[in-house]
Amino acid sequence: MSKAPVLTPRADDFPRWYQDLVSKAELADNGPVRGTMVIRPYGYGLWERMQRELDDRIKDAGAANAYFPLLIPESYLAREAEHVEGFAPELAVVTHGGGSELEEPVVVRPTSETIVNASFAKWVQSYRELPLLINQWANVVRWELRPRVFLRTTEFLWQEGHTAHATYEEARDYAAHIHRNVYADFMERVLALDVLLGCKTPRERFAGAVNTLTLEGMTGDGKALQLGTSHELGQGFAKSFGIRYLSREGRREHVWQTSWGSTTRMLGALVMTHGDDAGLRVPPRLAPTQAVVVAVREDDAVLAKAREIGRRLTEAGVRARVDDRVDTPFGRRAVDWELKGVPVRIEIGPRDLESDTAMLVRRVPDDRAPVPIEALPATVPRVLTEDQALLLAQSRERRAERTAEVRTVAEAVEAARTGWARLPWDTLGPEGEARLAERGVSVRCLVAADGSVPERVDQPGNIAVVARAY
Amino acid sequence: MSKAPVLTPRADDFPRWYQDLVSKAELADNGPVRGTMVIRPYGYGLWERMQRELDDRIKDAGAANAYFPLLIPESYLAREAEHVEGFAPELAVVTHGGGSELEEPVVVRPTSETIVNASFAKWVQSYRELPLLINQWANVVRWELRPRVFLRTTEFLWQEGHTAHATYEEARDYAAHIHRNVYADFMERVLALDVLLGCKTPRERFAGAVNTLTLEGMTGDGKALQLGTSHELGQGFAKSFGIRYLSREGRREHVWQTSWGSTTRMLGALVMTHGDDAGLRVPPRLAPTQAVVVAVREDDAVLAKAREIGRRLTEAGVRARVDDRVDTPFGRRAVDWELKGVPVRIEIGPRDLESDTAMLVRRVPDDRAPVPIEALPATVPRVLTEDQALLLAQSRERRAERTAEVRTVAEAVEAARTGWARLPWDTLGPEGEARLAERGVSVRCLVAADGSVPERVDQPGNIAVVARAY
Structure with a gap:
């Protein structure tokens, strides 16, 4: 008699597997207002670690937080x-406040370019205040008709620079710096x-940008997920909001701007890529708990040893915790730690004490051995380093295996059933892009012939990477 | 000819001095929607330090963050x-979303008891899940008719447990633990x-609480500021939302609850108390910048020495930065650092290099000497420790000096013109409280005869502490 699977298998129904996992790993629930979510402590713990790592990089890039x-x-x-x-189509509008109808309705921010730039117009006077580099951690609301937890929610959390x-x-260089040295560095390394x-x-650009840089990840079912964007805004907002500075030469000039964001969608990407x-x-560098020491059953000597191991791992710089919930069956706890994806599990029972060993169970390569x-x-720090690298390697391999070189729209649509497709942008063009869109396939981004980020959309040799996207 | 003061003097107009300071120290601006605020990078840097220190204490108290x-x-x-x-009177109501009118209007959270407890009802099944200890860092909206930046704003930031x-x-014990070991510890020490x-x-309690514990601070003009509250909620929400657990004995019981919060109002308290x-x-333990090394003028040797001092202070564990904006006049920069309240300023010019000394300027005791x-x-770390203690001592002294023992409502009203008054709660009572309220004076809290927190409102010997409040 085989056990019923804990989750719907990915091969049966990937979107349902995703929902199952988010719920059973206690990452998030749906909120009562359609499209909203409750981020549960385990999911929020992952987000806090993301925030800390990203925030450090944002500050290294010279930006200061504000609200x-x-x-x-x-x-x-x-x-x-x-x-x-x-x-406009995504706005939530407040029409009543303090018991009466408002004279002018106010919107709940869908993004903050307008309100930030109204402040910039006051703060920027001369070249001395430039560059002005601001970041905000906040919630935003965009009314979502086809919500999916973490990936498309009516309210989400993000940082916006x-x-x-x-x-x-x-x-231009700053937008590229954020793209490469903040976002890509964080996503790959952490x-x-x-x-x-x-x-x-141009079809996929941020509304108001002159150039949008993007980072696209591949999910376990070969689709694409946009994971962060960094925009060159040109002088559009500067002109609309009157952001001018007195140059060293004494001239009044409009500033040049960027904005850039990454969101709780990264939690969805984590699930869809590594699940x-x-x-x-969970990648070890991100994991709030890197190693859990599980006392197999109620036994004073076992509990004492489990706590000692926990302490020694903590001293060795591992984020460790002890699972001493011996009134819950061991099997159920083991399944729970697998669901949550804690990278290393150390199981210790009475027989292990005799041999002075413990069972070390690795989540990433699915491997168990007494140590x-x-x-x-x-051993544990070494294993964590290995498993971090292994997850990135697996993610890279998947994209290499599932990306096809194609020549036509029909081939691209076919390839997008299971992965990504690459074709020359000058043969596809905006018309081909529109035909793809009719089939539910989009141009995720353009890359230069040598794989780098193109300087311009119409740079000769650009390759369009197309896929179905979440 | 004497200089015009940078700020309206406190003695002339305390509220205007406060507004001037908040604006000129670049802590915050008013937002475009009445009652909202933009927290500028310097103000937000203080808030981030508060968050870090409070969050550590909240986690030590066993609570996990969620959203x-x-x-x-x-x-x-x-x-x-x-x-x-x-x-109800303070709600902001969203009536339109995604381009159409909503079937049921939704409110922007004024606090999260209701939505949190709807989740608790799902999460709590048995005694194994208890205690359930959750904290959230978030923004909330309460429509404010008489806004004052940081103190009463339509939107504010807070944590809510x-x-x-x-x-x-x-x-009951957990609410008291947060009150004493999280909030009071943080406010006094940091x-x-x-x-x-x-x-x-009962008149001043949180709507829905059976007991509200509070922390009250005294402002520079002798008024009171509520700085944080911790509520015992009894079983009211548990019954409304159906939060029940199976006890060890197999009975279905309603849970007992607490909630507790502290807000960006603490930034206002900082200004009104220490300004x-x-x-x-700024108290040194809070200060994002504890010491600023100011290069007096453009001079390569001076700049090099300023940077060396900055580096050595950083190595000594001081949060130091170098002010090398030599194209801004020295006097203007000095005024700016005083406005911002950086605890220690180290000024270095060409003449200091000759004597291998620098001018150490302390903000708290307003003292300057070559070192x-x-x-x-x-020296700097020692001075920072002293000045931290000095600020707390000054705050304590002010309350001691400005608190009067009184017997009647009339005396209490008179005393509240310049400070706080104490009188027995059993002689004041709810009727006396109502009469005080007509004169703009409120009972800030009750304390027991021995100065401790009373176990009950009607505990014999309780003292009412009354004041005008911001």
Whole structure:
């Protein structure tokens, strides 16, 4: 008699497997208002670790955190024509406050370009204030008709950077710096996600940007997930909001701007990329708990030894915890740790005490072996480093295996059933892009012939990478 | 000819001095929607340090962070009768989303008891899940008719804790633990604020609580500021939301609950307590920048020495930065650092290089003296420790000096013109409280005769502490 699977197998129904995992690993629940989510402590613990790692990189890039209001006058959004057109269909509108109808309705921020730039117009006077580099950690609301937890939610959490520079070149370079040295570095090194860096086509650009840089990840079912974007905004907002500075030469000039964001969608990416049929697999550098020491059953000597191992692992720099919930069956706890994807599990029972060993169970390669207890403080950190690299390698391999070179729209649509397709942008073009879109396939990004991020959309030799996307 | 003061003097107009300081120290601006605020990078840097210190204490108290939706169905609030009555007048209501009118309006959270407890009802099954200890860092909206930046804003940032326990005693003790070991410890040790701990009268309690513990601080003009509250919620929400658990004995019982919060209002308290006519004075343990090394003028040797001092202070564990903005006049920079309240300023110019000394300027005791450069890495940390203690002592002294013992409502009103008054609660009572309220004076809290937090509002010997409040 075989056990019923804990989760719907990925091969049967990938989206249902995803929902099952998010729920059973206690990452998140749906909220009562359609499209909203409750991020549970385990899911939020992952988000906190993401925040810490990203925030460090953002500060290294010279940006300072600040906070702008949630509520924005409707008229602000209208000041930048493309911007309001892009966001109007998704707005949540507050019409009543403090018991009476408001004179001017206010919107719940869908993003903060307008309200941030109204402040920038006050703060920027001269070249001395430039570059002005601001980041905000906040919640935003975009009314979502086809919600999917973490990936598309009516409310989500994110960081949004907003900067102002004296020259076009400086703004362009800063957007690229964030793209490469903040986002890609974080996603590859910490999240162990293989990401493709490129730029968006005009059709897929952020509403109000002149160039959008993107990072695209491949999910376990070969689709694409946009994981972060960094925009060159040109001078559009600067002109709409009157952000001008006095240059060293005494001239009044409009600033050049960028904005960039990454969201709780990264939690969904983690699941969809690293998850397997037993649950999540959390990259060790991200994991709030890297190693859990599980006391197999109620026994004073076992519990004492489990706590000692926990202490010694902590001293060795491992984020360790002890599972001493011996009134819950061991099997159920083991399944739970697999679901949650804790990288290393150390199981210890009465027989292990006799041999002075413990069972070391690795989540990433799905491997178990007895290890002398004395050796654990040296072995566990080594294993964690290996498993971090293994997850990234697996993510890279998947994309290499599942990316096809094609020549036509029909081939691209066919390839997008199971993975990504690459074809020359000059043969595809905006018309081919529109035909793909009719079939549910989009151009995720353009990359240069040598694999780098193109300087311009129409740079000769650009390759369009196309896929179905979540 | 004397200089015009940078700020309106406190003695002339305390509220205007406060507004001036908040603006000129670049802590915050008003947002475009009435009552909202933009927290500028310097203000937000203080908030981030508060968050880190509070979050560590909250985690030490066993609570885990999570995130609940911003948008709450209107019907949820109505489930707890006292709660909805308390919050209805302050709600912001979203009536339109995604381009159409909503079937049921949703409110922007004014606090999260209702939506958190809807989740608790799902999560709690048995005694094994208890105590359930959750905290959330979030923004909330309460429509504010008389806004004052940081103190009363339509949107503010806060943390809100929500817990469920198996017994009344455990919930009561946890609320008291947060009150004393999280909030009071943080406010006294980090913010250097003298706080009075007591419980609220029924009139001043949180809507839905059976007991509210509070921390009250005294401002520079002798008024009171509520700085944090910790509520025993009894079983009211548990019954409204159906939060029941199976006890060890196999019975289905309602949980006992607490909630507790502290907000960006603490930034206002910092200004109103520690500020002087030259600006803010930031307690060293809180300060994002504890020491700024100011290069007096453009000079390669001076700049090199300033950077070396900055480096050596950093190595000595001081949060130091170098002010090398030599194209801004020295005097203007000095005024700016005073406004911002950086605890230690080290000024270095060409003449200091000759004597191998630098001018050490302390913000808290307003003291300046030359110090040998070699001695700085030892001197600065010692000075920071002293000044932290000094701020707390000054805050304590002020309350001692400005608190009067009185016997009648008339005397209390008179005393509240310049400070706080204490009188027996059994002679004041709810009727006396109502008469005080007509004169703009409120009972800030009750304390026991021995100065401790009373176990009950009607405990014999309780003292009412009354004041005007911001």
